[in-house]
Amino acid sequence: MPAHRASRRRGRRRPSWAPAATAGALALTSGIVLLGGSAEPPPVRINTVLSTPADLPPATAPPSTAPGRAATGPVAPPVRLTIPRMGVDAPVEPSGLNADGTVEVPPMDRPGQVGWYRNGPAPGQTGPAVLLGHLDTRKGPAVFNRVRELRPGDRIDIRRQDGSGVSYRVRELRQFPKSGFPTELVYGDTDTPQLRLITCGGSLSGNGHYTDNIIVLADLIP
Numbered sequence: 001m002p003a004h005r006a007s008r009r010r011g012r013r014r015p016s017w018a019p020a021a022t023a024g025a026l027a028l029t030s031g032i033v034l035l036g037g038s039a040e041p042p043p044v045r046i047n048t049v050l051s052t053p054a055d056l057p058p059a060t061a062p063p064s065t066a067p068g069r070a071a072t073g074p075v076a077p078p079v080r081l082t083i084p085r086m087g088v089d090a091p092v093e094p095s096g097l098n099a100d101g102t103v104e105v106p107p108m109d110r111p112g113q114v115g116w117y118r119n120g121p122a123p124g125q126t127g128p129a130v131l132l133g134h135l136d137t138r139k140g141p142a143v144f145n146r147v148r149e150l151r152p153g154d155r156i157d158i159r160r161q162d163g164s165g166v167s168y169r170v171r172e173l174r175q176f177p178k179s180g181f182p183t184e185l186v187y188g189d190t191d192t193p194q195l196r197l198i199t200c201g202g203s204l205s206g207n208g209h210y211t212d213n214i215i216v217l218a219d220l221i222p
Helices: 023-033 183-187
Strands: 078-083 088-095 114-117 127-132 155-160 165-177 193-204 210-220
Touching: 078 127, 127 183, 155 193, 165 193, 183 210
Parallel strands: 088 114, 127 193
Antiparallel strands: 078 088, 078 155, 114 127, 155 165, 165 210, 193 210
């Protein structure tokens, strides 16, 4: 499962919550690509200078944006993900950092759960909101098992804790080997609200882990 550390440095392409470009990016490659293999993946280190995860916005905050418009301030966290094409209607839980510096991910005994990386943008805010889920587990298919069925133009809906919601349109699906995880593509700055869905793909290696990542890129519906 994914793990990464963030830097406080500000840059045009790499926001403060994004993985560092050196060891952190390599660690991220190893961890995120192993998302949801048939065996429990080992934890992977991430490099960050943040002492605590970014604070979540209060659940009672009123909606700060109309559907399809970028939020200009804090928004409530996501609680539900719906993807009609995939038959997904799943709970979303925030993923922070473990005490050992690894990213919290959906537990293997909750294959239907999705994790939102809370150190980055929330759905609806400018930048890439990142959601992660298993492809399968030892017991069978998991929440993103049908990810390959997605097509450009498919709709993705996200409901927030305060009852508001945002919707995205799939732009493309990409697949990368774990040795070449596209850190900038996933975590780099964007001028618009975007969404990334990340799960595993490719074939199973000898250790029971998948070799690739499948990454869904989606844009906020105006």
